Amino acid sequence: MTLFRKRPKPKLMEAAHDLVSWKDWFEAYGPKLLLCARHWTRSLADAEDVVQEAFVRYWRHQRQLPGDPQALLITSVRRAALDLARRTDRRLQREEKANGGLEDRNEFFEPQPGDDAERRREIEGALQHLPPEQREVLVLKIWQELTFEQIAATLDISPNTAASRYRYALTALRKELKPLCHG
Amino acid sequence: MDDQLLDLEAELRALRPRRPSPQLAKRIELDLSADQGPERVVTPMANEQKVFRWPWFGAALAAAAAVAVVATVGVLRWQDQAPSAESALVATLSVPTSMPAQVASTDPVAPASTYRPVRASNVLYDLKDEGVVYLDDRTPARQMRYRYLDTYTWKNPKNNASVKWSMPRDEVRVMPASLTMN
Numbered sequence: 001m002t003l004f005r006k007r008p009k010p011k012l013m014e015a016a017h018d019l020v021s022w023k024d025w026f027e028a029y030g031p032k033l034l035l036c037a038r039h040w041t042r043s044l045a046d047a048e049d050v051v052q053e054a055f056v057r058y059w060r061h062q063r064q065l066p067g068d069p070q071a072l073l074i075t076s077v078r079r080a081a082l083d084l085a086r087r088t089d090r091r092l093q094r095e096e097k098a099n100g101g102l103e104d105r106n107e108f109f110e111p112q113p114g115d116d117a118e119r120r121r122e123i124e125g126a127l128q129h130l131p132p133e134q135r136e137v138l139v140l141k142i143w144q145e146l147t148f149e150q151i152a153a154t155l156d157i158s159p160n161t162a163a164s165r166y167r168y169a170l171t172a173l174r175k176e177l178k179p180l181c182h183g
Numbered sequence: 184m185d186d187q188l189l190d191l192e193a194e195l196r197a198l199r200p201r202r203p204s205p206q207l208a209k210r211i212e213l214d215l216s217a218d219q220g221p222e223r224v225v226t227p228m229a230n231e232q233k234v235f236r237w238p239w240f241g242a243a244l245a246a247a248a249a250v251a252v253v254a255t256v257g258v259l260r261w262q263d264q265a266p267s268a269e270s271a272l273v274a275t276l277s278v279p280t281s282m283p284a285q286v287a288s289t290d291p292v293a294p295a296s297t298y299r300p301v302r303a304s305n306v307l308y309d310l311k312d313e314g315v316v317y318l319d320d321r322t323p324a325r326q327m328r329y330r331y332l333d334t335y336t337w338k339n340p341k342n343n344a345s346v347k348w349s350m351p352r353d354e355v356r357v358m359p360a361s362l363t364m365n
Contacts, residue, residue, distance in 0.1 A: 022211070022215060023208070023212075026203075026208060026211065030202065030203045030207075030208075031199070031200035031201060031202050031203065032200050034200060034201065034202075034203045034207075035200035035201065038201075048203060048204065048206075048207045051203065051207065052207060052210055052211055052214070055211055056211055056214045056215060057306075057307075059215060060215065061306040061308065062306075062308065065308060075310075079310065107201060108200065108201055109198040109199060109200060109201055110198075110199040110200070110201050110202060112197075112199060120198065123194075123195070123198065138195075142192065142195045142196055143195075143196075143198075143200055156312055167188075170188045170191055170192065171188070173191060173195075174187055174188060174191050177191070179187075
């Protein structure tokens with residue numbers, strides 16, 4: 001007996017299924033998932049934990065489920081991050097951070113050959129200053145390349161709200177960042 | 184969107200998310216290559232009410248009842264054993280109350296060749312936010328429906344035959360609606 005309605009596979013899902021090895025999949029999508037998780041958790045270690053949990057669960061049990069695999073994983077990462085936040089003693093974490101766990105807090109992006117490291121750090125700092133609801137929409141739009149409809153489904157908001165938060169986020173970043181000098 | 188925002192968009196897109204550490208990939212590799220043991224049971228959260236509902240798949244109930252007839256003696260032996268991690272895990276999962284009634288009515292004297300429980304797992308395959316509800320004291324709360332597939336495996340150590348029983352299960356959780364992320 002069929003448990004799930006069959007839907008036509010979207011292009012992304014077909015492309016994802018071409019990556020047979022979990023390593024290929026993780027190579028392709030791991031950095032983006034980790035970036036999302038970084039914005040939903042308090043540390044790099046917590047972010048890697050939720051990515052591990054979500055990815056292992058997906059690869060073991062959810063690959064055959066219908067739906068966009070990337071959206072499924074992002075939702076799973078977000079829920080794992082929410083669960084972790086509820087389980088964690090926040091006072092204890094603040095104490096641990098005060099003892100020097102800040103070394104990886106702002107490094108969200110890879111250094112690239114020829115890039116401006118100071119500018120990259122400036123952007124990372126500005127992202128941290130965004131309200132969380134704007135930051136998560138920005139991350140999903142820019143680096144996960146989701147549509148506003150997909151973002152709305154993931155965050156359980158309307159597409160209009162997603163679009164508004166995205167515009168506010170960009171506007172806030174523009175205000176905080178120094179303008180780039182061209183030529 | 185004006186040109187400055189478009190430029191900023193392009194600048195942001197040019198940034199590459201940081202790669203996960205090699206240790207993370209290694210941990211995932213170990214997880215995926217290990218034998219599939221019992222899945223971690225989702226532990227109840229504080230201040231939430233749980234409502235267990237009967238599985239929504241009536242045909243699976245009938246099939247499970249048929250399988251349970253075969254596995255009946257094994258289940259009785261399992262109940263007599265000292266609590267183990269696996270049996271404690273399964274004991275926390277909801278099962279139809281009709282099953283224990285059938286089990287209890289069977290001859291408790293187990294034959295020599297008997298099925299023993301070897302594995303229990305549950306897979307969360309769907310999660311749905313059913314919106315805001317109101318508790319009896321008018322407190323707003325969020326209702327979430329978790330859909331699991333529970334799988335139990337018994338093995339006969341004499342001939343290595345195994346019985347696997349899968350049952351879909353709905354779990355509805357009602358949580359205070361004031362949770363926000365910082």
